[in-house]
Amino acid sequence: MEVEREVTVPAPPDEVWESLTEAERLEEWFANDVELDPREGGRGVFRWDDGDERRATVRELDPERRLVLDWDEGGAVAIELETVEDGTLVRVVETAPQFAAALELRVAAHAANAWAAVA
Amino acid sequence: MGSGRVDDVFDALGDPGRRSLVREIAARGDATATELAAELPVTRQAVAKQLAVLAEAGLLRATRSGRETRYAVTPGPLRDAVAWMVEVGAAWDERLARLRDTAAR
Numbered sequence: 001m002e003v004e005r006e007v008t009v010p011a012p013p014d015e016v017w018e019s020l021t022e023a024e025r026l027e028e029w030f031a032n033d034v035e036l037d038p039r040e041g042g043r044g045v046f047r048w049d050d051g052d053e054r055r056a057t058v059r060e061l062d063p064e065r066r067l068v069l070d071w072d073e074g075g076a077v078a079i080e081l082e083t084v085e086d087g088t089l090v091r092v093v094e095t096a097p098q099f100a101a102a103l104e105l106r107v108a109a110h111a112a113n114a115w116a117a118v119a
Numbered sequence: 120m121g122s123g124r125v126d127d128v129f130d131a132l133g134d135p136g137r138r139s140l141v142r143e144i145a146a147r148g149d150a151t152a153t154e155l156a157a158e159l160p161v162t163r164q165a166v167a168k169q170l171a172v173l174a175e176a177g178l179l180r181a182t183r184s185g186r187e188t189r190y191a192v193t194p195g196p197l198r199d200a201v202a203w204m205v206e207v208g209a210a211w212d213e214r215l216a217r218l219r220d221t222a223a224r
Contacts, residue, residue: 001142001204003204003207005208005215007215007219008219010219028221030218090215092211092215094211
């Protein structure tokens, strides 16, 4: 199961890439406090003012094109950049492995059991 | 609880097109056949027919809204998965809006 979103940013890919990989820039839009070692295998720590904290490892890093982070708690987020006429198209796909295909089937089975119980 | 029986549930979810409709509705919160058909290479009638199958199986809850029927995913066993999609989707909507604004400066 995954969530996909995209937005067109009115700036060239090299500037948007800085927003994705530089801690100070990430703090402008992604999290309140960011530490990130922007290279494959590098670690990231993202903290929010509500106390939430997520840690990640950089799985893929292709400058100005694609960044993939694996969350320590499971799941991943892939961010891809593409040059378009009015700037940069940013496409985000966040996946939750706990809801992957096999587990979706289990959810369906649970649903079936629940309904069987009241049938 | 839904009125669906076991076979209905499996039949309803056995079709990839219907599964993707469930995911799409979960991602949106709720939707009508017209809204869903606008994004798919199928007719509104075809979507409406699939939605009826899913509702009959108890996987979707149907609510009349004017001339249209709005569908939402039934709370319950699918709730965790649906909640994840809704929460993560909303978080990215906010983040990407901020990214667009900061980059535009």
